[in-house]
Amino acid sequence: MTDTTAAGLSPAELASKAEAGDAEAALFLARVLFGQGKMEESFNWILKSAKEGHPVAATELGLRLVVGNGAPTDPAAGIKWIDAAVKAGFPEAVRWRALFLAAGVGGTINFPAALNMLEAAAQSGEPYAQAQLQCIRASGINSDESLAAFLNPPAPLLFSESPWVTAAEHVLPEPMCNWWIAAASTRLQKAQVHDADAGGRRQDGMRTNSGAGFSILQTDVVMQLCLARIAVATGRPRKWQEAPNVLHYSVGEEYGLHYDFLDPANPHFADGLAKYGQRRTTALIYLNQNFMEGQTWFEAIQKHARTPAGGMLAFDNVLNDGSPDPRTLHAGLPVTMGEKWLLSIWIRDREQPVI
Known part of the structure; x- marks a missing residue:
């Protein structure tokens, strides 16, 4: 400094x-x-x-x-x-x-x-x-009025009622999408999965993409504006969000069928659930569009979804009573051409600590 x-x-x-x-x-x-x-x-x-x-x-x-x-x-x-x-x-x-x-x-x-x-x-x-x-x-924010408009995005459209999945276009403008990509591009590491048997995290063949996480000191005002707009679009408080992740998929890379909720029956997840709560909602923002395939697949309804750059898919991982929803089994399908960039936000059911 x-x-x-x-x-x-x-x-x-x-x-x-x-x-x-x-x-x-x-x-x-x-x-x-x-x-x-x-x-x-x-x-x-x-x-x-x-x-x-x-x-x-x-x-x-x-x-x-x-x-x-x-x-x-x-x-x-x-x-x-x-x-x-x-x-x-x-x-x-x-x-x-x-x-x-x-x-x-x-x-x-x-x-x-x-x-x-x-x-x-x-x-x-x-x-x-x-x-x-x-x-x-x-990104068009140059006055109090444009700031207020940015922080009040249109409500997303319903894609599926069970599991509950919504979709929206124009959640993030192109300059902000590019900002996330640039910030993550030099920090990518191979993505990991939760180890349900031994606890902790590990690499697994079901998930072959890379990613970069952002703690509070790795974010900035641009990113915080994005996270606030996503909070309104999902109807979930900003401070319930975990630290954001940018995911990168090259040709052939994918994330196989998985759940985002943490299984309360698994003892390895007990401490995390007690401290931080359940992953209630997932928000996925497509940061670019110059790639082929790579959609998000929902197994229970046999449908896949993808938005233009800046669009969002959001889905609840739990039922109304807070119990895990088994119909949320989903996957990131393989990319067949180009590269896919995705902003992933897990939203818990309570305020998260500053990390």
Whole structure:
């Protein structure tokens, strides 16, 4: 987040300068200790640097606290430290604050305030804020009225009543679809499945695609706008959404027949269900359309569905009483030409933690 002569010092030299009250050295020492896995020592030094008024340290400390990475999980305290860096005029902190306003971290979701904060970061020359604003404006959001319209999409159409499946076009505009693809393209890893027998996750021949997940610190205001619009389109609260995933399918890749719900009869899922609840709804947004086949297949009704780029399929994984719906058995059919990009959102039945 900064460049300084402290970056060229040895750990011993950093420690000496940090102990003498050099806030910059304390920040770099905290980073070194973090890389060594010495989380408590790292936290103490970055806290010292932040308390001495270093805006970069305050920002990094705030980010750690928001997600509990090498620090206690305390989003409210994290926001206070980032606000201190914002007050000090650090553009990157302003950009992060915009994200947290858009995601409702430490409070309620506030897109007008988030966009104002993003504008301030962009005007300060923060390049990622500038890129986000360009995407948002290219998507037609350039006033309070257009923002309100974006956050109020038309209701989807019913595709199947049992299982409950809906479909909608024009959920995400093309610039935002491309934004997700670009963000995921350098982070793809082979997708995994839940291991129902041993617990945890593993690779399996039934799922041959790749994917990239996005924790809160890997998202931005563009993505949060998308997630908010999807929440309205599905009729499910934004804060019930798990961290989003972008899925990529090359020719021949597929995801065989599977359920998205977590089987309450399986003891390996008990802790997750108790902490985070059931996966009530799945939302799939097709991010591109220059591929052949690759539809979503629903076994119970012997039908497949696919939308144009920016369209959404959404289906409930459970019945009205919350029990798993066996009619939701579905698959991602093989791609026969081109490559398929899909944004996948699992929506639980309760608010999810910030991760």
